[in-house]
Amino acid sequence: MRCEIVKDSVDALRDGALGLTEAAEVRAHLAACSACAGEWELTEALRVTIRERASAPAAPDAFREAMVRLLERRTAPRSWFARLQETLRRQPLAAIAVMAAMALLVLVPLNLWMLSARETSVPLLEEAINEHIRLGLREAIPEIPVAELQPLLARHQRRLDFSGPLSFPDDQEHRLVGGHVSYLLHRKVLTVTYYHRPNRPITLLVLPGAGIQFPEQPMSLTGKVFQAVHRGFRTMHWQQGSLIYSLVSDPEEADLTPLVEKLQHGTTLISVLSPS
Amino acid sequence: MDRVSLTEDEKDRFCRSLLTHLDALYSFAWWLTHRREEIEDLVQETCLRALRSAHQFESGTNLKAWLFSILKHEWLRRHHLAKREVLSDTFSDSPKLQERAWAVEMDVIRSALQKDLDEALRALPEEYRSAVLLFDLYSFSLKETAAILAVPDGTVKSRLSRGRLMLREKLQGYRASPGDDDEM
Numbered sequence: 001m002r003c004e005i006v007k008d009s010v011d012a013l014r015d016g017a018l019g020l021t022e023a024a025e026v027r028a029h030l031a032a033c034s035a036c037a038g039e040w041e042l043t044e045a046l047r048v049t050i051r052e053r054a055s056a057p058a059a060p061d062a063f064r065e066a067m068v069r070l071l072e073r074r075t076a077p078r079s080w081f082a083r084l085q086e087t088l089r090r091q092p093l094a095a096i097a098v099m100a101a102m103a104l105l106v107l108v109p110l111n112l113w114m115l116s117a118r119e120t121s122v123p124l125l126e127e128a129i130n131e132h133i134r135l136g137l138r139e140a141i142p143e144i145p146v147a148e149l150q151p152l153l154a155r156h157q158r159r160l161d162f163s164g165p166l167s168f169p170d171d172q173e174h175r176l177v178g179g180h181v182s183y184l185l186h187r188k189v190l191t192v193t194y195y196h197r198p199n200r201p202i203t204l205l206v207l208p209g210a211g212i213q214f215p216e217q218p219m220s221l222t223g224k225v226f227q228a229v230h231r232g233f234r235t236m237h238w239q240q241g242s243l244i245y246s247l248v249s250d251p252e253e254a255d256l257t258p259l260v261e262k263l264q265h266g267t268t269l270i271s272v273l274s275p276s
Numbered sequence: 277m278d279r280v281s282l283t284e285d286e287k288d289r290f291c292r293s294l295l296t297h298l299d300a301l302y303s304f305a306w307w308l309t310h311r312r313e314e315i316e317d318l319v320q321e322t323c324l325r326a327l328r329s330a331h332q333f334e335s336g337t338n339l340k341a342w343l344f345s346i347l348k349h350e351w352l353r354r355h356h357l358a359k360r361e362v363l364s365d366t367f368s369d370s371p372k373l374q375e376r377a378w379a380v381e382m383d384v385i386r387s388a389l390q391k392d393l394d395e396a397l398r399a400l401p402e403e404y405r406s407a408v409l410l411f412d413l414y415s416f417s418l419k420e421t422a423a424i425l426a427v428p429d430g431t432v433k434s435r436l437s438r439g440r441l442m443l444r445e446k447l448q449g450y451r452a453s454p455g456d457d458d459e460m
């Protein structure tokens with residue numbers, strides 16, 4: 001048997017894919033030809049090195065959990081953000097519509113989100129509302145004072161690609177009261193309390209977005225903000241960098257949009273853009 | 277089996293088997309792309325596609341190989357690389373091995389650091405890297421590797437041998453210039 005033929009057969013030999021006779025011939029050649037035997041051994045060593053040392057990162061826990069939930073529901077929500085981006089890419093008109101809606105800040109509240117059986121972000125919605133209720137019941141001053149909140153978030157920012165203000169100096173409308181850190185949805189969540197004039201509490205949750213699914217169908221979309229009314233509370237959710245922002249307010253609260261605008265842009269655009 | 281859909285029980289079982297391959301799928305996607313969102317998206321899409329066509333899967337055949345082929349196909353589809361894939365196979369020059377002592381080469385291979393090995397693998401053209409990873413790392417058979425890559429067995433063999441030679445050259449290069457992190 002010639003060396004060329006053997007070279008072509010060695011992987012089939014490794015594979016056990018050769019017939020008995022052919023395998024015996026290749027082995028006989030390897031026993032007799034030092035060049036082929038040397039190559040065989042180098043390749044075997046390389047294979048061992050690859051198996052023992054090449055990286056093979058496992059799926060991160062949050063991703064695994066998301067996949068388990070996804071497969072349990074057997075439906076196909078891509079991340080809401082990716083879905084939105086794709087829609088906008090495919091349909092420039094939709095992009096214009098979204099921008100127009102954002103400019104006019106027209107919100108069409110729908111409460112189908114939480115009713116859908118396929119819905120995957122119920123945990124976020126539920127946890128955000130529960131947190132809002134817990135804080136309301138406690139009526140305690142949040143343990144992190146205003147002055148320390150922004151630096152705390154800034155420390156997170158160094159790892160998370162986000163930058164945005166939490167407090168708005170001289171703002172009489174939304175007064176930042178304080179915050180605390182809780183542990184929800186298997187992650188650390190920064191919870192911030194605002195009082196809307198005169199004293200209606202609004203709760204903001206800021207959390208790492210990895211593994212959190214937003215609804216397959218955006219129920220109400222203004223800009224990139226999702227809105228849902230659930231258990232009588234008003235909620236709005238959006239993504240900023242790798243973080244998810246979730247706002248919850250009491251039922252009497254009319255509109256969270258101005259606060260969303262401030263959190264996204266550090267200022268409110270409503271007075272400039274609303275047609276009045 | 278020629279049914280259009282599975283029972284709920286069968287779907288449950290299928291999902292459980294699917295999840296046992298999640299880490300392998302994730303790592304293979306990791307080798308195909310750098311971006312974490314894309315990795316997760318690829319794996320998710322793969323699982324959902326598999327679930328949708330679960331009734332087409334022949335039980336008794338290798339589920340893992342089937343999943344890998346879906347993932348590879350999905351990756352190609354996204355990158356519109358089907359054409360390039362064919363073209364690059366027309367470069368048939370084998371890399372020329374430098375003459376060097378067998379013992380030295382063996383030592384280089386055996387003592388390769390993970391960082392260097394990863395970098396060398398990443399530097400391989402995708403079709404060679406995938407062939408080497410599928411056969412040597414994930415231990416698929418030649419037939420399975422060929423099916424995943426959608427190429428003939430012979431192409432797999434030549435990609436394997438060329439890919440490994442390129443890998444050895446790169447590892448040798450790291451050894452020759454230690455401390456040079458900007459190896460391309």
Ligand SMILES: [Zn+2]
Binds near residue numbers: 003006033034035036
């Ligand atoms: Zn020989």
Ligand SMILES: [Zn+2]
Binds near residue numbers: 264265
């Ligand atoms: Zn914006």
